[in-house]
Amino acid sequence: MTDVARLAGVGTMTVSRVLSGTVPVSEAAAQRVMTAIQQLSYKPNELARAFRGQRSRTIGLIIPYLYDPFFANCAHAVTTVAKDKGYSVIITTSDEDPETEFAEAEQMLRRHVDGLVVIPSKFRQTRLTRALFGRTPVVVFDRPVADEPFDMVLVQNTAGAHKMVQHLIEHGHSRVAFMGLSRSLFTINARFLGYRKAVQEAGLKEDAFFGCQSIEETLKALEERLSGPNRPTAIFASNTLATRYVLSALVHLGVKIPADVAFAGFDDFEMAEFTSPALTVVRQPAQEMGRVATNLLFDRIERGEIPETGNRIVLPVEIVLRRSCGCKHRTAVVNR
Amino acid sequence: MTDVARLAGVGTMTVSRVLSGTVPVSEAAAQRVMTAIQQLSYKPNELARAFRGQRSRTIGLIIPYLYDPFFANCAHAVTTVAKDKGYSVIITTSDEDPETEFAEAEQMLRRHVDGLVVIPSKFRQTRLTRALFGRTPVVVFDRPVADEPFDMVLVQNTAGAHKMVQHLIEHGHSRVAFMGLSRSLFTINARFLGYRKAVQEAGLKEDAFFGCQSIEETLKALEERLSGPNRPTAIFASNTLATRYVLSALVHLGVKIPADVAFAGFDDFEMAEFTSPALTVVRQPAQEMGRVATNLLFDRIERGEIPETGNRIVLPVEIVLRRSCGCKHRTAVVNR
């Protein structure tokens, strides 16, 4: 910058002012500065700028995994909004581990990000607290943090599952099994609650399995159930991973969908219409959620305010009726 | 830091040394410093550290999209390796646009990243040059940059496609169609070259379509071909997007796989075994590629060297034989 100033025959402050454009600078000086910048191909040092100023123009993004298409879609929206705002994004994965998440959040704070967007790890185990972040705004999404006043953006997990299971019941199924990973994941638990509500309302018995950690365990659980006396006639898988394991098990067991058992899942994915049969699912707006969360964060950053009690925004889901539930018609999308 | 030093009754340098751990500090002083850090819950300012020192302990990652599971997997590996090394990752998407890519690369340079990992946008259109980056190491992967001495990590696009198409031909197909997005994408073109080689070696006629930009265009192209005189009996789709569009078109046209036409794709994905029928594909090691590229980058960063001519590492692909090609046996993976 000193070089630019010297070449332009002005002080460094004039260069700074030309760059920021906030304070009036004479036309002539501005011209000379611009030329000098060109000639020297001067690049402002954002590190120094962030260090000196109050803003790093960087936000942090913490998600469980990037290889999961759902989280990747969320992340895509975050990076897109940030780019539009001229912000950089520091990204990291927590691997669903509260300790990693905590350490990564601290690291981002040490890097003085202007704000964070986080998909928190396991509910009631996450160590993220409002106090940890001081005056740095934070928006959590997809999953909430218990008892902390963060802004949060969620989807209708319970209502979506409820509606989906109702649909299965309307197909005449009286034994619907719920397949999930773990109740310690907020979304899975919320979906389970929707499942339970629908089942209870219909006067049916609930049958939930929370051990879909691997193909093997899922297969074992399904094998038991399907050979037992209260054989389920429909299965609701609470996320795409569970869906995959369930489908694998069903193929392995030679069970036909929807003839032998009907199937519905939570979370749509690109190939869902080409599976055999096409899958009926609850579709959640992954990118929309990331976008809303990030916009909310920028609101907070721009206003410099930390809310006493965070907003809670709940986005609607859609029911996508394909074939696995037993529907005969063409694919239909039902808005709630 | 001054506060910590005062509380510990030492100079700031001692605090700095305790933190970095590079220079010996007396046991007693170190203890007092640690206690003071605890008490004040002091957090080093990484921004200042990066600004002052030579290293920002940050790398940049530029990929076309994050919503594409293949790229997301690549990104996952990059962030994982970086985390292991104690580095942060600034991520951004180029949207396959050379201008955006260029601007984002400059932005990262202004942020003084220690190195960059990039999946370059369109071949021969990308504006990334060695000169742009000065002494900052760069590793490109998945796709090369023409005429620039970057380190690059690729997969066997041509050989994989060649082998896959050979397999189709071995099934007795004499008219194999190639479906792709655009020859301006390096990978698609490389796969096309493998296709062409296999077709020519078998003395067959090539039939390639490069307009799979949308379902509609793909449908139109396929409709023409399948109703024409030289109806293809097998289709090779050169990436997952093309696969999706082709499957959609085939469903729409009521064409049965593999009875009416056989099918094979490039790039495996999680649900490929549950499509109808299970898809035969070339599997590329997405995470492995990201891992290798990032390790290579850290090598460069640690050695502080910019290669005159970049390394070119080519990773092997696998052929995953499922049902869509016409194979009757169970899924088999063939290493090349």
Place this chain on the structure above:
DNA sequence: CTGTTAGCGCCTTCAA
């Protein structure tokens, strides 16, 4: 082993 000095590049403050 430890402290002092100095300065990274920028921008806020103040004075001209």
Place this chain on the structure above:
DNA sequence: TTGAAGGCGCTAACAG
């Protein structure tokens, strides 16, 4: 409208 001074938090280099 412009420039000079000063300092953000940290660490390399040099004393001690």
